[in-house]
Amino acid sequence: MPYIELIAIISVLQYFFFGAMTGRARRDSGLKAPAITGDAGFERMYRVQVNTLETLVAFLPALFIAAKYWPAAIVAGLGLIYIIGRFIYWRAYVTEPSSRASGFMLSMIPTAALIVMSLVGIIKTISAGISS
Numbered sequence: 001m002p003y004i005e006l007i008a009i010i011s012v013l014q015y016f017f018f019g020a021m022t023g024r025a026r027r028d029s030g031l032k033a034p035a036i037t038g039d040a041g042f043e044r045m046y047r048v049q050v051n052t053l054e055t056l057v058a059f060l061p062a063l064f065i066a067a068k069y070w071p072a073a074i075v076a077g078l079g080l081i082y083i084i085g086r087f088i089y090w091r092a093y094v095t096e097p098s099s100r101a102s103g104f105m106l107s108m109i110p111t112a113a114l115i116v117m118s119l120v121g122i123i124k125t126i127s128a129g130i131s132s
C-alpha cells in the first residue's frame with residue numbers, strides 16, 4: 001500500500017507545484033491580487049491550478065477507496081497515469097490551450113476508472129455481506 005500513498009502525496013505535491021507556478025506567473029505578469037484576469041499567461045496557469053484542484057477532489061478518494069478492493073499495483077498505475085496526464089495538461093494549456101485535450105483525458109480516464117473500481121468493490125462487498 002505504500003505505492004498508493006506515494007501516488008497520493010505526489011499528486012498533492014504536483015498541485016503545490018502548480019500553485020507555485022501560478023504565483024510565479026502572477027509575479028511575472030505584474031497582475032496584482034485579487035485580480036485573476038488581465039494577463040493570458042497568468043490566466044492559463046491559474047486555470048491549470050484550479051482545474052487540478054477540481055480533479056483532486058474526485059481523484060484522491062477514488063484512489064484510496066479503489067486501493068481497498070483492487071491490487072495496489074493496478075491502482076497506483078492508474079494514479080501514475082493521472083499524474084503524467086496533469087503534467088501534459090499543464091504544458092499544453094500554458095503553451096496552446098486548444099491542445100490540452102490529451103492531458104485532460106489522461107487525468108480524467110484514470111479517475112473515472114478508479115471511481116468505477118471503487119463502486120464495483122463496494123457493491124461486491126455489500127453483496128457478499130447480504131448473502132452471508
